[in-house]
Amino acid sequence: MAPPQGSRAPLEFGGPLGAAALMLLLPVTMFHLLLVARSGPARLLGPPPYLPGLEELWSPWALLLCLTWLGLQAALYLLPARKVAEGQELKDKSRLRYPINGFQALVLTALLVALGVSAGLPLSALPEMLLPLAFAATLTAFIFSLLLYLKALVAPASALAPGGNSGNLIYDFFLGRELNPRICSFDFKYFCELRPGLIGWVLINLALLMQEAELRGSPSLAMWLVNGFQLLYVADALWYEEAVLTTMDIIHDGFGFMLAFGDLAWVPFTYSLQAQFLLYHPQPLGWPLASFICLINAVGYYIFRGANSQKNTFRKNPSDPRVADLETISTATGRRLLVSGWWGMVRHPNYLGDLIMALAWSLPCGVFHLLPYFYFLYFTALLVHREDRDERQCLQKYGLAWHEYCRRVPYRIVPYVY
Ligand SMILES: NC(=O)C1=CN([C@@H]2O[C@H](COP(=O)(O)OP(=O)(O)OC[C@H]3O[C@@H](n4cnc5c(N)ncnc54)[C@H](OP(=O)(O)O)[C@@H]3O)[C@@H](O)[C@H]2O)C=CC1
Numbered sequence: 178m179a180p181p182q183g184s185r186a187p188l189e190f191g192g193p194l195g196a197a198a199l200m201l202l203l204p205v206t207m208f209h210l211l212l213v214a215r216s217g218p219a220r221l222l223g224p225p226p227y228l229p230g231l232e233e234l235w236s237p238w239a240l241l242l243c244l245t246w247l248g249l250q251a252a253l254y255l256l257p258a259r260k261v262a263e264g265q266e267l268k269d270k271s272r273l274r275y276p277i278n279g280f281q282a283l284v285l286t287a288l289l290v291a292l293g294v295s296a297g298l299p300l301s302a303l304p305e306m307l308l309p310l311a312f313a314a315t316l317t318a319f320i321f322s323l324l325l326y327l328k329a330l331v332a333p334a335s336a337l338a339p340g341g342n343s344g345n346l347i348y349d350f351f352l353g354r355e356l357n358p359r360i361c362s363f364d365f366k367y368f369c370e371l372r373p374g375l376i377g378w379v380l381i382n383l384a385l386l387m388q389e390a391e392l393r394g395s396p397s398l399a400m401w402l403v404n405g406f407q408l409l410y411v412a413d414a415l416w417y418e419e420a421v422l423t424t425m426d427i428i429h430d431g432f433g434f435m436l437a438f439g440d441l442a443w444v445p446f447t448y449s450l451q452a453q454f455l456l457y458h459p460q461p462l463g464w465p466l467a468s469f470i471c472l473i474n475a476v477g478y479y480i481f482r483g484a485n486s487q488k489n490t491f492r493k494n495p496s497d498p499r500v501a502d503l504e505t506i507s508t509a510t511g512r513r514l515l516v517s518g519w520w521g522m523v524r525h526p527n528y529l530g531d532l533i534m535a536l537a538w539s540l541p542c543g544v545f546h547l548l549p550y551f552y553f554l555y556f557t558a559l560l561v562h563r564e565d566r567d568e569r570q571c572l573q574k575y576g577l578a579w580h581e582y583c584r585r586v587p588y589r590i591v592p593y594v595y
């Protein structure tokens with residue numbers, strides 16, 4: 178049985194109080210967004226049109242649908258993979274193995290959905306079920322986090338995450354105690370991060386597009402753009418699935434309520450906000466402006482993909498010809514830091530690209546409502562906070578070399594601005 182690690186790691190997210198507040202605030206915000214997106218005024222900062230009763234939130238069918246979806250994605254995860262990748266080295270010097278078959282899961286899901294729709298599956302009825310589905314996903318995430326917390330009680334100390342083991346129940350429940358909770362080779366965090374939520378998000382978007390087609394004869398250009406951009410983002414995440422193994426969530430964060438709720442509920446139900454908004458508030462969009470928005474998304478994607486691939490290639494094999502010529506600085510750990518290429522422009526070029534794409538996803542919704550810009554605003558806050566966490570972790574890991582990197586590359590996310 179693992180002893181609590183005490184409070185060695187500094188507390189993040191405002192400690193236990195911050196964690197408790199976030200556990201309440203995040204689901205409340207998600208339901209607020211779902212309610213206002215379908216209301217006439219669609220005011221992000223106004224009160225919700227009404228407070229739903231339990232009878233509107235709770236539906237055993239929604240829970241069944243939610244669990245069936247998780248079961249389907251778990252089954253697809255277990256199918257033979259085209260490749261098995263090794264993760265980063267762990268505290269005990271071992272490396273975990275991960276199946277690389279996320280894109281295959283996306284394609285198979287698309288085929289199953291297409292088959293279902295042609296056989297009469299009423300996908301366009303899904304938007305009407307968003308509220309009970311979001312409630313079921315939140316409940317599932319809560320119970321799942323509880324089980325993860327209990328599982329961590331019997332995990333060896335070497336399996337625990339650097340944070341999330343303060344000894345405070347609320348804080349540890351929120352952050353997650355175990356770094357890579359698994360049953361046999363089934364890795365819960367890796368599975369949740371990329372499959373049910375991300376694929377669920379594009380499925381909800383598609384259902385909204387289909388309902389718009391039923392309501393108005395055809396989907397609007399704005400709806401096509403939002404669906405297309407976000408499908409590209411999700412397909413990219415699954416195509417480059419291996420790159421997730423070098424992200425902070427996999428390497429550093431435990432698996433607790435924050436990620437379980439984030440992956441299973443927050444991502445599908447709030448990241449589809451622009452499509453939800455467009456279904457109830459159609460926006461005129463001409464081709465010239467649409468082309469300009471596509472250009473913004475393409476620029477964001479180019480930076481995001483370029484930066485993430487460069488770091489991933491470098492971390493996997495620094496002698497790879499694609500990165501071998503880049504300038505680096507040495508650190509005491511033996512790992513080097515890139516100081517040219519994308520990572521010489523700002524210290525988080527991947528965040529910059531992601532933020533530019535976030536803006537492109539909101540622009541098709543026009544400029545007269547703040548609501549569709551929620552994702553951009555939330556994401557800016559998330560990435561600024563995330564960048565700050567990462568800086569502290571890197572300073573701890575690399576010490577003086579990190580100071581040198583900061584001196585050579587002074588801007589964090591936006592060149593000459595931040
Ligand atoms: N859509 C969404 O909701 C979200 C998307 N994201 C996206 O996920 C992606 C991953 O983000 P995240 O995990 O936060 O962070 P990064 O992928 O940027 O990973 C940070 C790590 O990269 C390594 N690193 C930093 N600087 C350098 C350098 N100069 N040279 C080489 N390695 C370096 C360090 O780890 P080490 O040295 O140990 O390798 C550092 O801890 C981003 O594109 C982000 O935009 C993130 C959060 C939410």
Ligand SMILES: CC(C)=CCC[C@@H](C)[C@H]1CC=C2C3=C(CC[C@@]21C)[C@@]1(C)CC[C@H](O)C(C)(C)[C@@H]1CC3
Pocket residue numbers: 203370371410413414421424426435436438439440443444
């Ligand atoms: C506020 C809240 C609920 C916090 C939880 C945050 C999570 C929603 C995000 C933390 C990191 C994420 C990543 C992605 C999705 C959102 C979460 C889970 C990601 C899978 C999206 C697709 C990208 O290509 C990515 C693979 C780089 C990315 C990884 C991080």
